[in-house]
Amino acid sequence: MINTISRSLAVRLGGKLDVNKDSIDLYAYGLEIVLGTAVQLSIIAVLAYILGIFPTTIVFLLTFCFFRWLGGGVHLSTFVRCSAFSLVLSLSMGSVALMEFSMLWLVVMLIMSVFIAVYVCIAWVPAGTEKKMISDKKLRLKQKKEMLLFLTIWVFVVTLCMGYNSSYVLASLLGLLWSCFMIMPCGYRFMGVIDNFFKKEGGEECV
Template sequence: MSFVEKLSSSIAQGLGNRLDKNDEEIAVLNYGLFFIIHTTTALIATLLVGIVLNVLLEIMIISIVASSLKRYSGGVHSSTPNRCTLSGLILSTSLAFCTKYVSETFDYNRLLFFIVIILVLSIYIFYNKCPVPSKNKPLKNEKTRMKLRKKSLQLLSFYIVLSVILLIIYNINKIYLVKTILISVTLGVALQTFSISKLGDIGINIFEKIFDIVNLK
């Protein structure tokens, strides 16, 4: 059991006993507390890494876009909350530096090609794969699957439209900040596309083996 799981369980048990809740109500309280603590921990870690490495804007946009898409499209998960947070942080940080590199080196034509390739691949993979079930979210109910599929494709469409608008604005004004936001949004989409693809399974399995070696629970 990870530190976050132990903390949420301890708080839920204490509150449950004080409020005279039954085991089922304590379990529900524990789930809610775990989600809040885990999300807050991941957010703080992302903020700190972004500030220290001077990629705050890039890493926050990438993380927000990817996590919002993941909510509906599913995808591969790490075996523990700590591993999930660390692997996500490593991937989003890597893409944040990729954003800086592309922003500084790509002219408009190369940028346009880069954006179009990522978005076209994302549309293809999302259309054919999402939502992707996981161990904790098997998605056996067809109605639920269709609902999640619709929402994930709608959100993907929103990010595609946003990317097109930002691309047009950048083409007109060549503002560096717009270019950075555009690339960050696109790479956020790419990160979640990776998560629901076969490459995502391979990538997380590699992380899992590394975490086993260093004994990260």
């Protein structure tokens, strides 16, 4: 679906600018990323606003996306599956973050999350996919160091926010934990199970 729309727009753009096939492929790829991301984020933002969980959902998404950008991780195989999963995950975590927790529990969860994140970073970051693998040792080490650096900054920011709003802190913690889960081998297996389930249900391949 999104692939067809992007390809058709890229062909029209390429025709107007009179470019070769490689450039059209490049435009189609760029359009697929822009349109796919815009559609997914718009749906999540509108539904979160309607459900009254907009701030926590956005905080969850920002943290989740930021650590996924730093550490990589698993993706689902089609646009529709990816959109559906992102939607369910973001909205449910946005709702969970509204639960009331005492300061002590938040501190305990923060400490546990940091231990998990450091372990995940040392063991598996950067986590690749079939479409994109990073095997260069220097590059892998560089990304591990960057993730650890930004994790330290994140801990500092979250600690400062603790006295201000516990829902935002919890949403951010959930974002970190989910991004770590998607880097871990069990996260890859979990997403594989979801992918296989939809294949059995006869889901349409859209990518």
